[in-house]
Amino acid sequence: MEIKSLDERLSVTAQPQLEELEQLAVQGFCTILSNRPRGESEDQPDPDALKSKAESLGMVWHQVPVKPGEYSQADIEAFEHILSNSRKPIIGFCRSGKRVTDLWALSQARHRPVPELIEAAQSAGYDLEPLRERLEQQASQAVRRS
Template identity: 50%
Template sequence: MDIKQVDERFSVMAQPGIDDIEQLANAGFRTIIASRPRNETDDQPDTETLKNKAESLGITWYEIPVEPGKYAPEDIEAFASALQSSTDPVLGYCRTGKRAIHLWAYANAAHHPVTDLLGKASAVGYDLEPLRADLETYRNRTVKN
């Protein structure tokens, strides 16, 4: 299990298995945000089973399923709301962690400089440079509203 701490509140990882959920609870995670659609691949663990296990251990579970590279404003707003209302620490996941870190960056773009978000993502192994222009556009649109 490779958990990457992005900031003081949020960490990201690739798809957890059922056995990982108890380890996440023991590591202190209080919230999980799943950004992977259910039944995306045949080898994917059953999301409902993961959710039930997490909730039985006192972890709050959110599902914000997105397809790679397709982040609607509603998805970003849902992710931001989940982050804001969650008990720390929060773990985001998808198949590789990439969608989760992308959503984290969009959700934080209105409140933090994009360069800082890119730096934090890069520090844990995710290159968000290809999203820079889109994150800046999203930030400018969000901050003005």
């Protein structure tokens, strides 16, 4: 399992298997955030079994299930709420880690410069360039709200 850091609060990985949750607990992760909808693929582990195992290891489990590229403002805000209010460090996952990275950047665009987010994602191996316009829109909403 490859784990990549997006910032001091959140790391990202691809779909963990049930037996890999112990490794996440040993590495000190306190919260797990899943962005995969139930039944997304045949080989996807049962989310209920993952949640039960995570909780038995003392980790908190959250879900914001989204389809790739389909992020509502409610999804972004739910992700930001979990990021802001959960025990750290947090590990987020989806099939590949891309949705976690996208939602992280969208949730942070009102608080951090977009180029900084794009660079952090790129350092972790994820390309946010296709999302740049939407990230800029999120950033501009923060300016209007101030």
